[in-house]
Amino acid sequence: MLIESYKKHEVEVRLKKFYSTFSNALLLSVAQNGEMEYWDYPTKQNNGEQMSTFVNKYLFPYLAGIKECSYNDSKSGGNCAKISNQLHQSSTYRFPVYIFMDGGCFAILPGGTNDDGGMLHFRYDINCLGKPNENNKDMFDFVIQYRRNKSFIFKAGGLQTFNVTDRKELLKYCINAENSPHSLASCAALIQYDGWHISDDYPFKL
Numbered sequence: 150m151l152i153e154s155y156k157k158h159e160v161e162v163r164l165k166k167f168y169s170t171f172s173n174a175l176l177l178s179v180a181q182n183g184e185m186e187y188w189d190y191p192t193k194q195n196n197g198e199q200m201s202t203f204v205n206k207y208l209f210p211y212l213a214g215i216k217e218c219s220y221n222d223s224k225s226g227g228n229c230a231k232i233s234n235q236l237h238q239s240s241t242y243r244f245p246v247y248i249f250m251d252g253g254c255f256a257i258l259p260g261g262t263n264d265d266g267g268m269l270h271f272r273y274d275i276n277c278l279g280k281p282n283e284n285n286k287d288m289f290d291f292v293i294q295y296r297r298n299k300s301f302i303f304k305a306g307g308l309q310t311f312n313v314t315d316r317k318e319l320l321k322y323c324i325n326a327e328n329s330p331h332s333l334a335s336c337a338a339l340i341q342y343d344g345w346h347i348s349d350d351y352p353f354k355l
Contacts, residue, residue, distance in 0.1 A: 156355040157347045163253060163275035164289060164305065164337055165345040171271075171291070172303055174211035182207060185295035186266055191259050200257060201245045214250040228278065232256075235282050236272045238333070252277055260308070266296035270307070272334060285326055285353045289337035306338025316342055324352045 175185075182188060188207055191199035201217065209215070218229035232246045236256040248254040254277040260268030271291040274282070281287060290307040304311070310322050316339070323336040340347055347355070 153355060160275060160287070160355060161340070161345050161347055163251075164273075164340055167253065167255070167273050167275075168291070168303075168305060168341070168345075170212065174208060175293070175301065175303060177211040178207050179301070181211075185293075185301045186297050188295075190267065190269075197244045200259070204245065204247070204257065212247075215247050218246045218248065232274075232277060235278075236274060236288070248277060252279065260292070266294065266299075268295075268308070269293040273337075283353075284334040285323065285336040286355055288334050289340075290334040291337065304338070305341035307333070307335035310335045310338040313338065320350065320352075 179185060189203065191203055193199055204217075209217070218232055229246065232248075232254055233244060233256065236246055236254070237244060237258070244256050244258065246254055246256045253273065253275050255271055255273040258270045258272075260270050269292065271293075272288060273291060274288045276287055279287070289305065291303065291305050292307060292311055293301055293303045294311065295301045306313075306319075310319060313319050313322065319339040319342055323339045326333060326335050336351070336353065339351070
């Protein structure tokens, strides 16, 4: 019971810290580079080199103490390839991944775009290569929506939970997360709704 309580607390603290760190970095980047709608986003869905260029311009300068496992690093095997495969849950994607000094790591996938805006999807692992490397236990999703003439929205969860404001609905999505390709690690939305607290009805044992 004591170990489970510690693991819950660790997840809560790490998720809140990631959200706060990234929110501050995004605000700093917008102040320096202009509104997100005008940024130079990757034009190809699965292009690791373009994603690396994007991150190095718009995010890297505003995130202290992170290192990159580059696109080329992830192709060459070793830990970078393991982390990339783990975060993308695929051995075919070769996106760069980014590692914090505290051992957490994240990767970014560009989402759909149109003339009005678009989305970026993040997968964050609180302990990177540490176990269990499972969705909604130590790996969680976040998403950014940017729209023309509107402030960006950064929040925990995935595409299907983005506009959900009812806790019962968020819990339902969390329970069924593993059955949805768009919400595999979306339970972070429920944790954020509960004030970055893992409630007793959280469906995954940590």
